[in-house]
Amino acid sequence: MIDLRRLRDEEGYRQAAIAKGIDAAHIDRVLKLDEAARKSRTETEALRAESNVASKDIGRAAPEEREAKIAAAGELKQRLGAAEAELSTVEDELNGAALVVPNPAHESVPIGDEDDYRVETVVGEQIPAPALDHGAIGEKLGLVDTERAVRMSGSRFAYVMGDAVRLQFALVQYALAKVSAHGFIPVVTPVLVREEMMELAGFFPTDRNQVYALEADELYLIGTSEVALAGMHRGERLEGDQLPVRYAGYSSCFRREAGTYGKDTTGLFRVHQFDKVEMFVYCHPDRSWEELELLREIQEDIVSGLELPYRVITVASGDLGAPAAKKYDLEVWLPSEQRYREVTSCSNYTDFSARRMNTRIKTDDGNVLAHTLNGTACAIGRTLLYIFENHQQGDGTINVPEALRPYCGLDVIGAAEAS
RNA sequence: GGAGAGAUGGCAGAGUGGACGAUUGCGUCGGUCUUGAAAACCGUUGAGCCCUCACGGGUUCCGGGGGUUCGAAUCCCCCUCUCUCCGCCA
Numbered sequence: 001m002i003d004l005r006r007l008r009d010e011e012g013y014r015q016a017a018i019a020k021g022i023d024a025a026h027i028d029r030v031l032k033l034d035e036a037a038r039k040s041r042t043e044t045e046a047l048r049a050e051s052n053v054a055s056k057d058i059g060r061a062a063p064e065e066r067e068a069k070i071a072a073a074g075e076l077k078q079r080l081g082a083a084e085a086e087l088s089t090v091e092d093e094l095n096g097a098a099l100v101v102p103n104p105a106h107e108s109v110p111i112g113d114e115d116d117y118r119v120e121t122v123v124g125e126q127i128p129a130p131a132l133d134h135g136a137i138g139e140k141l142g143l144v145d146t147e148r149a150v151r152m153s154g155s156r157f158a159y160v161m162g163d164a165v166r167l168q169f170a171l172v173q174y175a176l177a178k179v180s181a182h183g184f185i186p187v188v189t190p191v192l193v194r195e196e197m198m199e200l201a202g203f204f205p206t207d208r209n210q211v212y213a214l215e216a217d218e219l220y221l222i223g224t225s226e227v228a229l230a231g232m233h234r235g236e237r238l239e240g241d242q243l244p245v246r247y248a249g250y251s252s253c254f255r256r257e258a259g260t261y262g263k264d265t266t267g268l269f270r271v272h273q274f275d276k277v278e279m280f281v282y283c284h285p286d287r288s289w290e291e292l293e294l295l296r297e298i299q300e301d302i303v304s305g306l307e308l309p310y311r312v313i314t315v316a317s318g319d320l321g322a323p324a325a326k327k328y329d330l331e332v333w334l335p336s337e338q339r340y341r342e343v344t345s346c347s348n349y350t351d352f353s354a355r356r357m358n359t360r361i362k363t364d365d366g367n368v369l370a371h372t373l374n375g376t377a378c379a380i381g382r383t384l385l386y387i388f389e390n391h392q393q394g395d396g397t398i399n400v401p402e403a404l405r406p407y408c409g410l411d412v413i414g415a416a417e418a419s
Numbered sequence: 420g421g422a423g424a425g426a427u428g429g430c431a432g433a434g435u436g437g438a439c440g441a442u443u444g445c446g447u448c449g450g451u452c453u454u455g456a457a458a459a460c461c462g463u464u465g466a467g468c469c470c471u472c473a474c475g476g477g478u479u480c481c482g483g484g485g486g487u488u489c490g491a492a493u494c495c496c497c498c499u500c501u502c503u504c505c506g507c508c509a
C-alpha cells in the first residue's frame with residue numbers, strides 16, 4: 001500500500017511511481033479522492049462530536065427533559081448517517097484506487113521494461129552446452145522421473161530420486177548454514193494460509209490465478225514462504241533494539257504456472273511444487289538499503305560457493321512488480337540454453353507491505369512502519385538443475401561441488417550408471 | 420468430530436446500557452529517600468486517523484465484521500481464535 005501523504009507532498013515519489021508503469025492520470029484521481037475523503041472525514045467527525053455531546057447530555061438530563069433531547073439527537077443521527085454513508089463511499093473508492101498504485105522505484109533503479117535491466121556483476125565462465133541437458137541427464141542417471149510423475153499428478157510434477165535427494169537435503173543444510181552465519185532464524189512455515197493472508201501479503205487479487213485453492217477449507221497453498229513470513233508480525237509493534245529481525249523460511253512452494261504452456265517443459269526448471277529456503281527481513285527504515293545489499297551478498301556467496309557461473313542484474317522499473325522498490329535478480333548460466341536464467345532474487349519492499357500488514361517499530365520518536373525485504377537463499381530444484389549442467393563431466397557423471405560434500409557424503413553422482 | 424467456557428491496555432484481571440479509553444495489581448519511565456542499590460512513598464505510562472505552522476482539538480479502537488439504541492466493553496447475529504472434557508491421531 002502506497003503512502004498517500006508522500007504521494008501528495010513529494011513530486012519525486014510521484015514520479016517514481018509513474019516510472020513503475022502507473023498512469024499519471026490515475027495518480028491524479030487517487031489524490032483527488034484522497035482530498036475528498038479527508039474533507040468528508042473532517043465533516044463527519046465534527047457531526048459525530050456533536051452527536052456524542054448530545055448523547056452524553058441525555059444521560060445527565062432530568063427525566064422531563066429527556067423526551068425532547070432524544071428527539072433532537074435522533075435528528076442529528078439522521079444527518080450523521082448521511083455523512084457516514086458518503087464518507088464510506090469515497091473511502092472505498094479511494095482504497096480501491098490506491099491499492100493499484102505500485103511502490104515507487106528507488107532512484108538507483110534503471111527506468112524501463114524487462115530488457116532494460118542493468119548488469120551489476122558477471123562471475124565465472126560461460127561454458128558450452130553439455131552432452132545432455134538437465135532434463136535428459138536427470139532421467140538417465142535416475143535422479144528425476146517426470147514421466148511417472150505425470151501419470152500420478154499431471155504435467156509439471158516430478159519424482160526427485162536417489163542421489164538428487166541427498167543433494168537436495170545437502171543444499172538445504174548448506175543454505176541454512178550460510179544464512180545462520182548472518183543471524184537468520186530458521187523457520188518452517190505453514191504452507192496453507194487463509195485468503196486474508198494472501199490479500200495482506202499482496203498476492204491477491206493480482207496473482208490469484210497462480211495460486212492453488214483448497215475450496216472445501218477455504219485455504220490456499222503458498223507459492224513462497226514469503227507469504228507466511230510477511231504475516232508473522234501482522235498488527236505488531238516490534239522493539240526497535242531487537243531489529244533487524246531476519247528469518248530463513250523453509251517450505252514447499254506451489255504454483256499453478258497458469259499461462260506458461262509450452263515454456264520450460266523439461267525437468268525441474270518450472271514445476272508446480274518445489275522446495276525453497278527464503279530470507280525475510282524486518283528492519284528500521286534507515287537500514288533497509290544496507291539489508292538489501294546483505295541479501296545480495298549472501299545470494300552471491302551461496303551460488304559462488306556452489307561453483308556456478310552467474311551474473312547479478314538490477315531489474316528495471318517496469319519489471320519490478322508492485323511491492324518492490326528495487327530488485328536484484330541473480331541469474332546462473334544455463335549451458336544447454338547458452339544464456340543466464342534466474343535462480344534467486346531479492347527485493348526491498350520498503351514500507352509498502354508493512355503498511356498493509358500494520359507492522360510497526362517502536363522508536364523514541366514514536367512508532368514507524370517497518371521496512372521488509374525478501375530474497376531467495378536457495379530454490380532447491382533450480383539449483384539442482386544448474387549443478388546437473390554446469391558440473392556435468394565428459395564421462396556423463398556429475399561432480400558434486402566441494403561445499404556440498406560434507407552434507408551428503410558424495411563426490412560424484414552417476415558413476416555406476418555412466419560407466 | 421461432539422459438549423461446554425472464554426477473548427478487555429506490555430502482562431494479570433475488574434467492569435452486564437449513560438462522566439468508560441476503561442477500577443486495580445504487576446511491569447515501564449521519572450522523582451523523593453539513600454554513599455549506592457533495594458524497599459517504601461509520590462507521580463507517569465496505549466494506538467491509528469483527521470484538523471492545526473504550533474499549542475492544542477476532534478474521532479475511532481475492549482478478538483474481527485454487521486445490527487439494535489439518542490447512547491454499546493456491556494444487548495443481538497455472523498466469523499476467527501483460545502481453553503476444558505470426550506472421540507481420533509503422527
